[in-house]
Amino acid sequence: MIEDSSSELWVAALVVILCLLLSAFFSAGETAFTGASKARMLFLEKGGDRRAILVNRLLQMRERFIGTVLIGNNIVNIGVSAFATSVLVAIFGDGGALYATVIMSVLVIVFAEVMPKTIAISSPDKVSLALSGPMSWVVAFIGPLAIAIERLVRLMLKPFGIHIGANTPILSASEEMRGQLDLLHKEGNVAKVERDMMGGLLDLEELSVSEVMVHRTKMRTINVDLSSEEIVREVLSSPYTRMPLWRGSQENIIGVLHAKDLLRALDAVGGDAGRLEVESIALESWFVPDTTSLRDQLKAFLTKKTHFALVVDEYGEVMGLVTLEDILEEIVGDIKDEHDLSVQGVRPQPNGSVNVDGSVPIRDLNRVMDWNLPDEEATTIAGLVIHEAQAIPDTGQIFTFHGFRFQVLRKSRNRITALRITPLAVLRKADEASPSARRTPA
Structure with missing residues (x-):
């Protein structure tokens, strides 16, 4: 009788240890895969690391993976608590339930939650790679159950007007990157200048040319009806290399005069400004809608191999001008050279x-x-x-x-x-x- 009780205790201890190990496996896996670097995993996958391939597959089916971990962890924790309670009640009577609650709470919290999650969060990439194989098998086995529960939850939420897309992240990729940049800057790993530059790149899609353009009230333009000598003086006194030309009214832009083209033409006539035909050397005006995103405008500048465009509203009225430098300044900050005006405001x-x-x-x-x-x-x-x-x-x-x-x-x-x-x-x-x-x- 004593031998039977002893063997039962040993079996109970082995079952408890096994369940605690499985619970620790699920807890560590959830923390490690959630905190793993997607960029590093992609880099390792391109290098042929099979474990990284498994990690990326699991991350792509994020909801199924999380559902599997939650189901597995709950089954193990509930099972081990119930088993330990039944054994201790058989040994100690009604007081065994209290002993089981205290003992299993300590064991689960320390060895199945805090300890594995602490290890996983300290090295999420290494732990996720180490657990990639076993976790893939578990997801394949429990995954169908997780899918069924997920569909049931969606159906239950529909009457409340809550619609959840499959594998839909809460944050967009750019928002996640912004969050990471802010966190790294706060921790001191990324300088403010670097954070601003990376943030500026992410903003190009969201900003339109109307938000960075030089407003028409600040545009420096030239009346094409002035004499050639006056136009040359205007260009030489300007801090800009490209000057819009207008006739009749400043809203009627007929071309853009480039300082280098003017100097070449002036040299061709032996320096006699009176012989210049300014309108003939002006470049054709390029008009872009004010709603154009900075990313699209940057691509357009690169395609057309030009740095200057006039911005118009929906009625075709000139609102201002935008240059390649204006867009680059959204990334690298204010660009100043020896000819720029020093007033920043x-x-x-x-x-x-x-x-x-x-x-x-x-x-x-x-x-x-x-x-x-x-x-x-x-x-x-x-x-x-x-x-x-x-x-x-x-x-x-x-x-x-x-x-x-x-x-x-x-x-x-x-x-x-x-x-x-x-x-x-x-x-x-x-x-x-x-x-x-x-x-x-x-």
Whole structure:
């Protein structure tokens, strides 16, 4: 009788150990495969690593894999708890249920959850590669059950208007990359400049040319009816190499004059500007819709082998111009050379506030100051203030939104020309540091 009890205990111990190992396998697999680097797995797969091929297959069927792990882990944990309870109740009577609950809770939490997940999260790539073979067999075996349960859940959610696409990620690929970049920057592995450049690449699809163009009010153009000598002087005094030509009105662009073409033509006539026919050496104007994405416009620049285009709205009216440099600046930041104008319109103040020209694009301000002001509803900082205020504010008015205080410094007609922006965190620090804030009542 004693030998039978002893053998039962040994069998019970072996079953508990086996179930704990299986539970640890599922816990480690879930954590490792979720945290594994897809880029590294793809690199290893291209190198012929069969384990990486299995990992990528499992990651492609993400919902089935997660369902399999949850089902397997729950079956094992429930089974081992029930088995341990029945054995301990047979040995200790009614008190065995309490012993089983305490003992199995400790064993499952420590050895089947915390320990394997800690190991997996420290080296997700290595662990996922090591578990790729066994996990593939488990998914193949339990997968059909997971699919059936998944379909049942979808049917149960349909009456509530919740529709879940198969293998549909919550975040898009670009959003996942942004999240990774922000996380790596926060951890110090990616510098701000590198994060901004990579983020700029991801933004090319979302931004349109109207958001980065030089507005027509700031375009430097030349009246083609001026004398050749005056046109030469205009081109030589300009910081730009390409100048739109207009006739009658500045909206009527008839061509684009390139400084190099003008100098070649001037050399061909022996330097006599009076003999130039400026209109004949001008390039044909290229008009693009204002809704064109920066990615498509970049491809178009590369295809046409030109760096300059005029932006028009739906009515064909010229809104501004966009250059290859404007698009590149969205990736690498502001590009300046010895001929560029030095005024950027962003002037940080000693007290932590920033004086900003109203025409400064929100994206440029965010990049320079490492802020996160929204740019969905407006392109310029003045446009953001008008949008939030739902009116054209007067000089001196102050608004607070998005964690900043905006004060209108100057206004010209209906345009805000200058603003003072102060982060609320700076204001709070200033209030805390003031003598009145530190004074205690007598």
